[in-house]
Amino acid sequence: MPRPARYHHGDLRDTLLREAAILLREHGVQGLSLRRLAERAGVSRTAPYHHFTDKNALLCALAEQGFLRLDRLIDGMSLDPADPEPGLRQFVRDYLRFAAEDPERYELMFGRTLWKAGRPDPALTRVAHDCFRRYVEAVRPERLGSLGQGADPLRVAQASWATLHGLCRLLLDGIYLRREDMEAVSDQAVTLMLAGLRRD
Amino acid sequence: MPRPARYHHGDLRDTLLREAAILLREHGVQGLSLRRLAERAGVSRTAPYHHFTDKNALLCALAEQGFLRLDRLIDGMSLDPADPEPGLRQFVRDYLRFAAEDPERYELMFGRTLWKAGRPDPALTRVAHDCFRRYVEAVRPERLGSLGQGADPLRVAQASWATLHGLCRLLLDGIYLRREDMEAVSDQAVTLMLAGLRRD
C-alpha cells in the first residue's frame, strides 16, 4: 500500500488490477465492487473511472490476463507423436489446476457475465480467440501421431476442449463432481479423447 | 394480469414464479430484480418476501423447476443395448436443445451463482442430485450393451456428462463454438463417449 497522502496516486491502474484480482478471487464477481476496490486502493469511489471506462472494462482486463496465462500453459504442452498420452495427461492436469487455482477468474474468462450479459472488449475477444487457435495448433492431428490420421483438426480441438471445459465447470461449481474424483475423472477424460481419435 | 384492485393477490407465489421465469429468460439473473418482478406482478416491492425468504430462495425455486424438466428428459432416454448409438445421439441432441432453449435457466441450474456464491436450498440440492442419480442409472454400462463391459458406472456417467455439459457451456456462452457447429460437435462427442467405452 503506497503513501496515501499524495493527490495523484501514480500507479493507480496497476494497483486497481492487482486489488481487483484479489477481490475477484476471494469474493467473486458479485463481491467485486468498484467502490470497495477504490477503497482498497486508497482512492475515492470514482477515481477508477479514469482508468477503466466502466466495470465491464475492468472485468475484461482481468479476463484478458487469464487468457495470457492460459496461453503460456498451452505453449508448454509437449506431445510426443510416438506416444502423446503422457503429454496429454499432463496438460489436462495442468489445465484443471489452472482453473481450480482461481475459479472465479476461470468463470469470468468463459462465463456469460462477459460474453453474454456484458460487452467483451475487442482486445479480450482477440486474446480469447488467439488462445483457442493456439490450442487447435497444439492438438493438431499430426502431433497426435498415428491416432490423428485423417481427423478434422477443428473438431478434435472443439470436442476435446469441451470435455476439458465441462470437467472444470463441474468441478468448480461443486456439483456432480468432488475434488477427490478429479484425478480419476481427468484420466477417464484423456482416455476418452484418445479413444475418440482411434475411432475416427 | 388479474384485477389489481384486490388487496390480497390470491395467487402471488405462482405468478411470481411465472414472471420470474420470463425475466430470467429475457434478461438473465442480473436483470431479474425482485422490485421489477413485484411491479410486473402488480404488487408492492416487499410483497414477494412473504413467499420467498429472499432472492436466493426464488432462484433456487427456478433452478428446481429446471431440474424437474431435465428429469423428464432423462427418463425419456431409451437405449437399445444391441445398438445404443442412435438413442445416445438423440439424447445428446435433446439435452443441447433443452439447454439452448433457456440458457439463463441452464446457467442458474449449474453455475456458481447458486452453488458457490449463493446458498442452494436443501430441496434444490436434493432434486439436483436425484437428477444426476437418474442419469447414472440411464447410462449404466449394462444398457450400453457390449460396450459397457466392466466400466465403472459412476465414472462413465461423470465423464460423459462432463462432455455434454462442456459442449453446452461452450455453445451457450458463445465462445469457441458456433451454433452451426453444434450438430457436428455433438456427433463428435457421442463418438467420443462410445469410443471411450470400447477402450475401457
Place this chain on the structure above:
DNA sequence: GTGCTATTTTGACGCCGTCAAGATTAGTTC
C-alpha cells in the same frame, strides 16, 4: 511563472436487496 491536460474529489441520481412497523384481509372459534 502561465496555460493545458490528466487525474482525483465531492455530490447526486436511480437502482438494488432487505428490514421494521403498520394496514388489510382470510380463516377459525365462539
Place this chain on the structure above:
DNA sequence: GAACTAATCTTGACGGCGTCAAAATAGCAC
C-alpha cells in the same frame, strides 16, 4: 353474527451499488 389470530400486503427507511457532472488538484510543456 363477533372476536381473535394468522397470513398477506403496504409504506418507509437503510446501506450498498454503478455511474454521471462539476469542481478541485497536480503534473507538464512552454
